[in-house]
Structures are given as C-alpha cells and as structure tokens.
Amino acid sequence: MLKASNIYKSYGNLPILKGVDFTVEKGEIVSIVGASGAGKSTLLHIIGTLDKADQGEVFIDDTAIHRLSSKELSAFRNLHIGFVFQFHHLLPEFTALENVCIPAYIGGTKTDIAEKRAMELLDLLGVASRANHKPSQLSGGEQQRISVARALINNPKIILADEPSGNLDSENAAALHKLFFDLRDSMGHTFVIVTHNEDLANISDRTIHMKDGNIF
Ligand SMILES: Nc1ncnc2c1ncn2[C@@H]1O[C@H](COP(=O)(O)OP(=O)(O)OP(=O)(O)O)[C@@H](O)[C@H]1O
Numbered sequence: 001m002l003k004a005s006n007i008y009k010s011y012g013n014l015p016i017l018k019g020v021d022f023t024v025e026k027g028e029i030v031s032i033v034g035a036s037g038a039g040k041s042t043l044l045h046i047i048g049t050l051d052k053a054d055q056g057e058v059f060i061d062d063t064a065i066h067r068l069s070s071k072e073l074s075a076f077r078n079l080h081i082g083f084v085f086q087f088h089h090l091l092p093e094f095t096a097l098e099n100v101c102i103p104a105y106i107g108g109t110k111t112d113i114a115e116k117r118a119m120e121l122l123d124l125l126g127v128a129s130r131a132n133h134k135p136s137q138l139s140g141g142e143q144q145r146i147s148v149a150r151a152l153i154n155n156p157k158i159i160l161a162d163e164p165s166g167n168l169d170s171e172n173a174a175a176l177h178k179l180f181f182d183l184r185d186s187m188g189h190t191f192v193i194v195t196h197n198e199d200l201a202n203i204s205d206r207t208i209h210m211k212d213g214n215i216f
Pocket residue numbers: 011012016034035036037038039040041042043
C-alpha cells in the first residue's frame with residue numbers, strides 16, 4: 001500500500017537519505033529504528049508528504065504523491081494519513097473531543113457526524129470520560145491516546161508515528177503499543193512507527209534499521 005523508491009534527501013550538502021527503497025503492505029506494523037540523526041524522521045516526513053524528497057517516488061495505493069501540488073498534498077494528507085508524534089501537539093485551548101474532530105472539520109465533515117465518530121474513537125481508546133477535558137487536564141498516556149484518536153478520525157490509509165511512546169512511562173508505552181496492534185487486528189490499520197523502544201520493535205511485524213543514509 002506504500003512504496004517509496006530511490007529516495008534521496010540532503011540538507012545543504014549533507015546527504016541524509018541515499019537511495020532508500022521501502023514498501024509497506026496493508027495491515028502491516030513496521031518499526032523504523034536507528035541512531036539519532038540517521039534520518040528516520042526525515043524518511044517518515046517524506047512518506048507522510050510533510051517534506052519533499054530531492055529525488056525518488058512515493059506511492060500510497062495508486063496515488064503518486066511526488067506528483068501532487070502542495071494544495072493536493074494537503075487534502076491527501078488530511079484524508080489519508082494519520083500522524084502521531086512524540087509530543088502530542090494537541091491544541092491547548094480545545095477539549096479532547098474538539099481536538100479529535102479538527103482533522104474531520106478540515107476535511108469538510110459536518111459537526112454532528114465528526115463528534116459522533118470522535119466519541120466512538122474516544123470510547124474505543126478508553127478515554128471517553130475525558131472528552132471534555134483540556135489537554136492540560138489529561139495524563140501523558142491519555143493525551144497520547146487522544147492524539148491517536150485524532151490520527152484515526154478520517155479513517156486514514158496509513159498511520160505514521162514518530163516516537164509515539166517516547167514520552168511515556170513503560171506501563172503507558174506498553175498500553176499504547178497494545179492499542180496499535182488492537183487497531184490493526186480489529187480494523188486493519190497500517191502503521192509505520194519510528195521508535196527507540198526495543199519492546200515495540202520486537203513485537204512489530206518487521207523492523208527496518210536506518211544507517212548511513214539507507215535501510216537494512
Ligand atoms: N531542516 C533541516 N535542516 C538541516 N538539517 C536537518 C534538517 N532536518 C534534519 N536535519 C539533519 O538531518 C539528519 C537526520 O535528521 P532526522 O531528524 O531525520 O534524524 P532521526 O533519525 O529522526 O534522529 P532522532 O532519533 O534524533 O530523532 C540530522 O543530522 C539532522 O541534523
């Protein structure tokens with residue numbers, strides 16, 4: 001469902017990605033591991049359309065995302081890609097429920113439909129009782145589950161996560177990882193997860209190692 005071919009990316013004259021080839025099957029959970037500075041986030045941002053490769057092609061299902069204009073990319077990203085980051089990036093002035101609904105509103109979904117789906121997701125993720133709390137009133141694990149709900153609201157083709165459990169204690173990290181597998185098992189979601197967490201890498205379907213600008 002995702003195919004990246006011959007991806008090159010440099011910052012200035014510093015080459016970061018040197019011809020990366022990477023494919024992901026539907027329903028797969030793939031971990032990307034590697035030393036700090038290896039280019040993991042750079043690769044994730046390129047496959048997530050947040051950054052452009054200097055060279056190479058990225059297909060998500062049948063869409064050649066390297067050919068889309070920036071306006072088309074924004075719409076594609078909103079509808080088909082879910083992001084979970086190390087820091088949750090929830091908007092502090094909005095409630096959990098409102099934060100989850102925002103990508104749906106951007107995609108043009110009506111309020112009542114978005115709120116219904118958001119509540120279903122919050123329920124599924126075990127945080128329905130926190131729907132009206134602001135992010136500052138939530139624990140780290142709860143905040144991260146809200147950000148997973150936000151990533152899922154538009155039912156994306158693929159979820160990209162960059163160190164999603166990097167800020168969680170081991171118990172909350174394990175719960176978040178279990179959640180990813182439960183979502184995959186129940187709804188067939190596809191995940192690419194950059195992680196330093198060995199437990200997560202070990203239970204993934206496949207682990208990719210980044211080194212010297214390439215993957216192994
Ligand atoms: N916008 C930028 N401008 C210049 N250099 C950059 C930029 N973004 C990243 N880099 C450099 O590219 C390299 C790869 O960065 P990247 O964020 O992909 O690493 P990473 O593998 O995700 O590391 P970490 O595990 O620390 O998050 C690093 O050396 C970084 O300093």
